[in-house]
Amino acid sequence: LATSGITVSIAGTNISTTVDGQGDFTLTNVPTGTVTLNFTSPGASATITLSGIGPDDKVQISVTLNGTTAQVDSEHHSAPDNGKREYQGRISSIDAGAKSFQIPGITVKTTATTTIRHGNKDVPFTDLKVGDHVQAKGSKDGATLMATEIKVEQDGEGDDGNDHNQPPATTTPVTLTGTVSGSTGTCPTVTFMVQSTKVTVNNATTYPQTSCADATKNTASVKVTGTKQSDGSVLATSVSVTTPATTTTTLTGAISGSTGTCPSVTFTVQSTKVTVNSTTTFPSTTCADATKNTANVKVTGTKQTDLSVLATSVSLAQ
DSSP states (O other): OOOOOOOOEEESOOOOOEEOOOOOOOHHHHHOOOEEEEEEETTTEEEEEEEEOTOOOOOEEEEEETTTTEEEEEEEEOOOOEEEEEEEEEEEEEEEETTTTEEEEEEEEEETTTTEEETEEEGGGGGGOOTTTEEEEEEEETTTTEEEEEEETTOOOOOSOOOOOOOOOOOOOOEEEOOOOOEEETTEEEEEEEETTTEOTTOBOOOOSOOOOHHTTTTTTEEEEEEEEEOOOEEEEEEEOOOOOOEEEEEEOOOEEEEETTEEEEEEETEEEEEETOOOOOOOOHHHHSSTOOEEEEEEEOOOSSSSEEEEEEEEOO
């Protein structure tokens, strides 16, 4: 949990604690079975449900809290008497050759005897995909869980020990087109914003005719194809770089704020910043005369993402 100043309590009990400055919390004497955790703070109130808690279990969870919504990003149980382990989380990568996959904090490896279930059906390893939320049980060997049982869960579905006759979880395909902003992380794992939507890429994302670095950098114009997650973000299956449409603009007026030396000069016309460069033409005049303060000019050019104009031609207005 990445937010301090939050109280965490167990519903129906007087057990509670507060989140520390590192975003961590510990609850002791937790009842066995199924419990509901309440997260409260000024401006936030949310709950999650944990199930399958044994009498000697140590349960570690990672939670994302957003206003009235809480999401369990990862969960694992350990019982000191038998060494068995249980982990939950979203699959971030899959190694088809090794028949293993990665969820937060652990590599899960399957064998010929591993049971994989989705709802009331047994499914093959090949049905698993990046973004699936799974519960894996087995024995831990170093940083690897040797799985005996894997359950593919729908978003928000807990484990109450029963398999429900529910159809497979559905994913919503999404296409976004726009400019990248707020890019963080290092390829292949990067998050950024497009059209006010958080986008996540991972090592399963493809980049047709471009690279991860070019397709995830700030100001890149991109087309994102992916699936919408329960928190409203998009897990990208592909990101391609697009050529933004150009908008031709004409400005007429007196120059002010001229700076620079020909051929690279910037100035303002009609409260709009104009830039000229070595490709700009100056019909029937010169760069020097057409970029000086108080000159009355007609500017033709293309509007940029910052709303300035890159001039293709500047002429003296009649």
